Amino acid sequence: MPIVHLVDDDPSFLTAVSRLLKASGYEVLPFTSASAFLQQHGTDTAGCVVADLQMPGLDGLGLQAALAATINPLPVLFLTGEGDITSTVRAMRSGAEDFLEKTAPKEALLDAVQRALARDARERGARCRHAALRARLEALTQREREVLGHVVQGRLNKQIAADLGIHERTVKLHRTAITTKLGVRSSAELARLVQQAGAAPQPEPTFP
Amino acid sequence: MSWVTVIWSMCAAACLTLAFVHALVWAHDRAARASLLFAFVAVGAAGYAFCELWLLQARTPQEFAAAVRWAHVPLFVWLVSLAGFVCAYLRAGRAWLLWTLIGLRVVVLGLNFSTGQNLNFLEVTSIQQVPFLGEPVAMASGVANPAMLLGQFSALLLLILVVDAGITAWRRGDRRRALMVSGSVVALLAASTAEANLIVWAGLQLPFTISLFHLGMLAVMGFELSRDVLRASRLVRELQASEASLRESRQRMNLAADAADLGLWAWEPGADDVWATPRCCALLGLPQRSHFALADFTDRVRPDDRERITQPLRRALEEGQAYAVQYRVRLPSGAERWIEATGRVDEPEAGRARRLQGVCADITERRRAEKETARLRTELAHAGRVSMMGQLASALAHEINQPLGAILRNAEAAELFLQSDSPDLDEIRAIVADIRHDDQRAAAVIDRMRALLRRQALQTRPLAVGELFSDVRLLVRADAAARQTRLDLDELPADLPAVSGDRVHVQQVLINLIVNALDAVAGSAGSDRWVGVVARRRDTRFVEIAVSDSGAGIPAERLPQIFDPFFTTKAGGMGMGLTISRTLVEAHGGQLWADNRPGGGAVFTFSLPIATAVAAA
Numbered sequence: 001m002p003i004v005h006l007v008d009d010d011p012s013f014l015t016a017v018s019r020l021l022k023a024s025g026y027e028v029l030p031f032t033s034a035s036a037f038l039q040q041h042g043t044d045t046a047g048c049v050v051a052d053l054q055m056p057g058l059d060g061l062g063l064q065a066a067l068a069a070t071i072n073p074l075p076v077l078f079l080t081g082e083g084d085i086t087s088t089v090r091a092m093r094s095g096a097e098d099f100l101e102k103t104a105p106k107e108a109l110l111d112a113v114q115r116a117l118a119r120d121a122r123e124r125g126a127r128c129r130h131a132a133l134r135a136r137l138e139a140l141t142q143r144e145r146e147v148l149g150h151v152v153q154g155r156l157n158k159q160i161a162a163d164l165g166i167h168e169r170t171v172k173l174h175r176t177a178i179t180t181k182l183g184v185r186s187s188a189e190l191a192r193l194v195q196q197a198g199a200a201p202q203p204e205p206t207f208p
Numbered sequence: 209m210s211w212v213t214v215i216w217s218m219c220a221a222a223c224l225t226l227a228f229v230h231a232l233v234w235a236h237d238r239a240a241r242a243s244l245l246f247a248f249v250a251v252g253a254a255g256y257a258f259c260e261l262w263l264l265q266a267r268t269p270q271e272f273a274a275a276v277r278w279a280h281v282p283l284f285v286w287l288v289s290l291a292g293f294v295c296a297y298l299r300a301g302r303a304w305l306l307w308t309l310i311g312l313r314v315v316v317l318g319l320n321f322s323t324g325q326n327l328n329f330l331e332v333t334s335i336q337q338v339p340f341l342g343e344p345v346a347m348a349s350g351v352a353n354p355a356m357l358l359g360q361f362s363a364l365l366l367l368i369l370v371v372d373a374g375i376t377a378w379r380r381g382d383r384r385r386a387l388m389v390s391g392s393v394v395a396l397l398a399a400s401t402a403e404a405n406l407i408v409w410a411g412l413q414l415p416f417t418i419s420l421f422h423l424g425m426l427a428v429m430g431f432e433l434s435r436d437v438l439r440a441s442r443l444v445r446e447l448q449a450s451e452a453s454l455r456e457s458r459q460r461m462n463l464a465a466d467a468a469d470l471g472l473w474a475w476e477p478g479a480d481d482v483w484a485t486p487r488c489c490a491l492l493g494l495p496q497r498s499h500f501a502l503a504d505f506t507d508r509v510r511p512d513d514r515e516r517i518t519q520p521l522r523r524a525l526e527e528g529q530a531y532a533v534q535y536r537v538r539l540p541s542g543a544e545r546w547i548e549a550t551g552r553v554d555e556p557e558a559g560r561a562r563r564l565q566g567v568c569a570d571i572t573e574r575r576r577a578e579k580e581t582a583r584l585r586t587e588l589a590h591a592g593r594v595s596m597m598g599q600l601a602s603a604l605a606h607e608i609n610q611p612l613g614a615i616l617r618n619a620e621a622a623e624l625f626l627q628s629d630s631p632d633l634d635e636i637r638a639i640v641a642d643i644r645h646d647d648q649r650a651a652a653v654i655d656r657m658r659a660l661l662r663r664q665a666l667q668t669r670p671l672a673v674g675e676l677f678s679d680v681r682l683l684v685r686a687d688a689a690a691r692q693t694r695l696d697l698d699e700l701p702a703d704l705p706a707v708s709g710d711r712v713h714v715q716q717v718l719i720n721l722i723v724n725a726l727d728a729v730a731g732s733a734g735s736d737r738w739v740g741v742v743a744r745r746r747d748t749r750f751v752e753i754a755v756s757d758s759g760a761g762i763p764a765e766r767l768p769q770i771f772d773p774f775f776t777t778k779a780g781g782m783g784m785g786l787t788i789s790r791t792l793v794e795a796h797g798g799q800l801w802a803d804n805r806p807g808g809g810a811v812f813t814f815s816l817p818i819a820t821a822v823a824a825a
Contacts, residue, residue: 009689010610010614012610012611012614012642012645012646012649013610013611013613013614013617015614015618015642016613016614016615016616016617016618016621016639016642016646017614017617019617019618019621019635019639020617020618020620020621020624022621023621023624023625024624054606054686054689054690055689056689056692056694059692079613080606081605081606081607081608081609081610081613081686101609101613102609102610102612102613102614102616103609103612103613103616106616106617106620
């Protein structure tokens with residue numbers, strides 16, 4: 001079950017929002033400061049963060065920056081008591097999920113939380129698939145990875161054998177081992193898989 | 209003409225001259241009764257001199273007897289008025305003695321005309337001519353009248369009266385007068401009595417020359433009286449001179465008072481007499497007289513201002529305090545005028561009653577100007593507050609949106625709870641309590657904002673510094689939080705006394721200084737941004753409140769200018785905040801000044817008077 005992490009220095013507001021979110025069926029964990037949240041922040045907890053932009057000590061933007069540096073960068077949704085344009089722009093540029101006034105309608109808040117959780121689920125899935133792929137690639141031998149590098153560049157077995165100074169039949173054996181280990185059937189599929197593993201999964205673009 | 213005629217006539221003339229002079233003195237000064245009595249003495253002496261001349265030149269015993277008989281009439285006048293004169297002049301003598309003497313002398317006068325040929329002789333038997341001053345004068349011999357003893361006794365009474373009066377005057381200190389008057393009377397009486405006795409009883413071959421003794425006595429007394437007249441005339445001259453200088457100094461005082469547009473007044477409470485200059489009357493709308501009763505004055509004063517006068521008047525009279533009051537008078541035209549009156553009780557000179565004297569002035573214009581200044585200060589302060597609240601608007605919106613947001617979320621949560629089949633009533637109760645609490649929170653902020661934005665004149669009353677701090681904290685903490693600045697506004701000495709001040713205006717000063725300090729630290733690195741407010745008791749009269757910051761401080765060359773109007777270092781600033789703050793603090797009787805802290809940063813300190821027990825009551 002994903003957890004909505006609430007961070008606000010105003011205990012009264014914190015209680016009120018957690019009541020609403022719990023009543024709406026969410027699992028909620030309230031914190032009165034950004035540092036208290038970061039201290040207990042786990043590596044694999046799913047969910048999102050709903051934070052006050054203005055807080056003494058580490059403020060909302062600081063929290064977002066600190067969270068992005070961890071291996072579990074949950075989406076952050078900001079609440080603010082005032083509509084301050086400068087802060088809004090900075091927050092959105094840093095990839096804030098949403099930016100709401102504290103007095104915004106309930107539907108807007110719940111929608112935003114829903115979106116943030118959905119995004120976390122998507123990003124978490126992508127991160128998971130990528131990690132599995134990387135694990136499979138880790139299983140290849142040094143020679144098999146050299147052969148794979150040539151294969152995805154579209155070179156023929158004969159050319160690969162000449163480049164690596166090995167027999168053409170040995171190249172065929174390596175290719176068979178690679179496709180078996182990675183569970184792919186065609187060269188095209190192999191190329192797509194390597195391309196996916198090559199770069200880390202990027203966050204989804206925020207602005208349409 | 210014979211020598212006797214010449215001498216006695218001149219003697220009489222001299223006496224009459226003295227009589228005339230002193231009668232004249234009395235005519236000019238009716239209080240000089242001694243002079244009148246002296247004139248009678250002199251007239252008596254003159255009459256006696258004529259009678260004596262008559263008897264000296266008598267040709268027959270009958271003529272001599274008649275002369276002696278008539279001589280007793282001026283003698284009566286002389287003796288009675290002499291007794292009166294001595295008593296009046298020496299301001300001494302026993303009244304019963306005087307009246308006894310007068311009564312006795314009346315009897316003597318009666319006997320003079322009823323027994324024998326006169327008081328002295330039952331019958332003059334013969335006269336003989338004896339040479340005197342080279343011519344023959346009459347001398348009588350005859351049967352002595354025993355009633356003459358009564359005359360002698362009256363002379364003794366006069367002697368006693370005069371000696372007694374002389375002793376009294378001597379003891380009192382009027383030694384010269386006592387000696388001159390009593391001495392000359394005693395000498396005359398001794399001499400004339402001796403002569404009369406010698407002539408009548410011993411039959412000495414000498415005419416009566418008592419007039420000459422009279423003249424001698426009159427000369428001595430006249431000299432003494434003239435000295436008085438001379439002294440009086442010198443005193444008159446001195447008095448005139450001092451009156452002239454008094455008039456001059458009074459003119460100068462009036463000139464100065466008129467130039468300063470001041471009215472002068474003096475009140476003598478014992479006689480309830482108020483003296484006032486024409487200017488004073490004009491100021492108070494009184495008719496142009498120089499003397500009034502106090503009620504005439506107070507009638508002019510507006511009824512609700514009369515209390516302001518009575519208490520200070522009483523204190524001035526009873527405790528000797530300076531009298532200083534301001535009150536309004538109603539002029540006959542119906543207009544009102546503000547009057548300031550000051551005065552004091554002067555230690556009265558000997559013989560004069562205590563009185564309160566002073567000046568009054570028209571301060572209507574000054575009061576109007578003061579009122580206008582106060583109004584302008586109120587307006588300016590209000591404008592300053594509006595602008596200051598504008599600066600805080602965004603932070604204050606946050607301060608209000610926080611509880612409003614909480615209320616909204618709680619209400620929405622409650623709706624959701626109520627939609628369930630078995631609502632958790634405890635949770636809903638907790639929600640309602642929280643909603644109420646947050647509502648009060650928002651209302652408190654709005655109340656304080658509204659109080660600050662209200663336009664009001666300075667009203668000082670006792671203020672607890674702790675309450676002042678908590679009100680101000682509510683309004684500025686959001687701004688401090690938005691600027692990521694630590695704001696220390698909590699620590700107060702436990703025994704800090706309340707200050708005397710206007711709640712709104714003192715808050716305005718404190719908020720202005722805190723917002724300035726927040727601006728000052730905006731440029732420095734995050735963890736160092738700090739603004740601190742402390743209060744302490746400076747001495748028995750003042751509390752100091754200091755606002756310190758961790759900013760760059762104030763360059764030394766700018767320190768003298770920062771309180772000047774329109775001096776600003778901020779892009780959007782008007783440069784009025786500190787000017788207004790200083791004006792407000794000074795209107796409270798305190799001070800506001802700036803300094804740099806030794807460890808860096810600026811510190812603005814202002815002092816406020818401690819609320820005294822009297823002010824608190």
